[in-house]
Amino acid sequence: MILIDGRPGTSIPVMDRGLQYGDGVFETTAVINGRPLCLDAHLRRLASGCRALRIPVPDARTLTTESAQVAADQSRAVLKIIVTRGAGGRGYQPPPDPVPTRIVSIHPWPDYPEAYRTAGIDALFCRCTLALQPALAGIKHLNRLEQVLARDEIGRSDCAEGFVADGTGAIIEGSMSNVFLRQGRLLLTPDLKDCGVAGIVRAEILQRAGSLGLEARVRRIMSTDVLAADEVFFTNSIIGIWPVRRAGDHTYAAADFAHRVAQALAVAGYIAPA
Amino acid sequence: MILIDGRPGTSIPVMDRGLQYGDGVFETTAVINGRPLCLDAHLRRLASGCRALRIPVPDARTLTTESAQVAADQSRAVLKIIVTRGAGGRGYQPPPDPVPTRIVSIHPWPDYPEAYRTAGIDALFCRCTLALQPALAGIKHLNRLEQVLARDEIGRSDCAEGFVADGTGAIIEGSMSNVFLRQGRLLLTPDLKDCGVAGIVRAEILQRAGSLGLEARVRRIMSTDVLAADEVFFTNSIIGIWPVRRAGDHTYAAADFAHRVAQALAVAGYIAPA
Numbered sequence: 045m046i047l048i049d050g051r052p053g054t055s056i057p058v059m060d061r062g063l064q065y066g067d068g069v070f071e072t073t074a075v076i077n078g079r080p081l082c083l084d085a086h087l088r089r090l091a092s093g094c095r096a097l098r099i100p101v102p103d104a105r106t107l108t109t110e111s112a113q114v115a116a117d118q119s120r121a122v123l124k125i126i127v128t129r130g131a132g133g134r135g136y137q138p139p140p141d142p143v144p145t146r147i148v149s150i151h152p153w154p155d156y157p158e159a160y161r162t163a164g165i166d167a168l169f170c171r172c173t174l175a176l177q178p179a180l181a182g183i184k185h186l187n188r189l190e191q192v193l194a195r196d197e198i199g200r201s202d203c204a205e206g207f208v209a210d211g212t213g214a215i216i217e218g219s220m221s222n223v224f225l226r227q228g229r230l231l232l233t234p235d236l237k238d239c240g241v242a243g244i245v246r247a248e249i250l251q252r253a254g255s256l257g258l259e260a261r262v263r264r265i266m267s268t269d270v271l272a273a274d275e276v277f278f279t280n281s282i283i284g285i286w287p288v289r290r291a292g293d294h295t296y297a298a299a300d301f302a303h304r305v306a307q308a309l310a311v312a313g314y315i316a317p318a
Numbered sequence: 319m320i321l322i323d324g325r326p327g328t329s330i331p332v333m334d335r336g337l338q339y340g341d342g343v344f345e346t347t348a349v350i351n352g353r354p355l356c357l358d359a360h361l362r363r364l365a366s367g368c369r370a371l372r373i374p375v376p377d378a379r380t381l382t383t384e385s386a387q388v389a390a391d392q393s394r395a396v397l398k399i400i401v402t403r404g405a406g407g408r409g410y411q412p413p414p415d416p417v418p419t420r421i422v423s424i425h426p427w428p429d430y431p432e433a434y435r436t437a438g439i440d441a442l443f444c445r446c447t448l449a450l451q452p453a454l455a456g457i458k459h460l461n462r463l464e465q466v467l468a469r470d471e472i473g474r475s476d477c478a479e480g481f482v483a484d485g486t487g488a489i490i491e492g493s494m495s496n497v498f499l500r501q502g503r504l505l506l507t508p509d510l511k512d513c514g515v516a517g518i519v520r521a522e523i524l525q526r527a528g529s530l531g532l533e534a535r536v537r538r539i540m541s542t543d544v545l546a547a548d549e550v551f552f553t554n555s556i557i558g559i560w561p562v563r564r565a566g567d568h569t570y571a572a573a574d575f576a577h578r579v580a581q582a583l584a585v586a587g588y589i590a591p592a
Binding site: 046048053054055056057058060061062063064065066067070097098126128129134135136137138147149154172173175176177179180185186187188189190191192193194195196198199211219220239 | 322330337341372400408409423446450463464465467485493494513
């Protein structure tokens with residue numbers, strides 16, 4: 045089911061700036077038993093992205109109502125919310141009073157093997173890189189060609205996810221996820237000030253690290269750090285947590301913290317239960 | 319008029335990857351007396367962009383026919399061709415056998431003041447920058463948020479166009495155009511290997527520089543070079559050539575070459591006549 049500005053629909057005008065320029069933002073989250081997980085946090089990030097792009101922020105209650113409407117009677121599904129700047133303007137130049145387009149849609153739950161969450165995955169070091177763009181960093185915007193290229197590269201490998209670095213070699217994220225390293229009692233995740241998407245699950249893990257016995261640090265991370273870590277895992281709102289079993293030629297013996305934090309987040313309703 | 323996959327239409331499916339991810343490429347060119355200018359060159363760049371993104375290249379004859387269809391009976395208009403990867407795939411991951419969407423549309427000729435081509439324009443040094451992304455450099459793809467941000471900045475100034483630099487301070491292009499500097503008998507334009515769109519008019523000017531008495535060089539250009547130049551001008555397929563009258567506090571006395579190359583290109587049918 046798709047709601048476009050609150051009405052059932054399947055298509056949008058060609059002139060919408062979401063298509064013309066990728067001029068918009070989006071969110072995806074898991075729906076379990078009719079309820080979108082962490083919807084408030086996703087709507088806060090959506091609003092923050094809109095403000096950064098000077099797109100009027102849609103009313104959160106409206107988006108909540110529309111999300112509940114498409115999520116009703118879904119036992120397990122994916123909710124996607126897109127907000128574009130709507131139509132109008134003069135070429136790239138935004139219209140002075142944009143009327144955003146809201147697209148709230150529901151999608152089948154992806155059929156990733158259960159083993160990805162338990163035994164873990166093999167991960168690639170992607171050749172393609174992320175550009176440094178502080179003005180767009182952290183925002184889940186609709187300009188996602190870099191992720192398409194990265195995902196295409198991973199899809200042609202035997203790996204389920206990959207590490208994507210910026211042009212300087214610093215690991216930033218997975219192609220569709222954030223990345224964490226545990227090194228002893230330190231929990232590390234890349235700094236996203238220059239590129240990358242600041243995930244809702246990432247924020248929650250950073251928040252909970254202390255109570256789970258680790259000290260969290262956001263910093264520059266290189267591939268050598270990944271290979272030297274005790275455990276490594278990818279996170280997002282749909283996959284939950286995927287421990288890494290192998291990266292390049294390196295295998296990881298441990299996934300204890302990944303499993304522990306996954307259970308804590310599932311119990312708290314932040315990610316889908318197994 | 320809009321043709322979507324050859325049929326008149328006004329909307330595209332929400333699930334089209336052009337909207338979901340900006341997963342596609344586009345071209346715009348001037349239509350004069352029913353004829354799109356330099357269409358073959360635009361279709362070659364479109365094909366080159368598709369190949370870089372691994373999108374199947376639409377048949378050039380089909381796009382030519384559809385362009386002629388929407389351009390017929392237009393004395394002066396803008397033709398836009400969008401090709402997306404179509405719908406499908408698994409999240410960011412492209413489908414194995416994508417069926418591209420073709421959108422061929424006609425738009426009103428923009429009402430820029432005639433003085434922009436004759437007396438020239440005032441130009442801004444934009445604060446926003448372009449990210450370095452060699453994998454996407456030169457391609458006219460649908461991820462255009464950087465241009466939206468730049469154009470938004472220019473729209474809130476009293477300038478008609480602006481110089482956009484990369485993160486290292488090198489001037490790359492205008493917000494919707496390429497940029498040239500003339501310094502004595504040298505014609506300079508920025509290197510686009512790391513970012514920027516390689517314009518059709520830019521290529522033609524580089525080609526013709528010699529016969530117009532200048533030596534063309536593609537190289538790194540800084541704002542100090544812009545301020546030290548004898549003349550500066552912006553180019554694209556719609557605006558043609560806009561000489562710069564003022565950049566920052568600096569005014570330019572000359573626009574001779576800009577006017578000369580504009581006339582040559584108009585006579586040769588590469589840009590719209592005055």
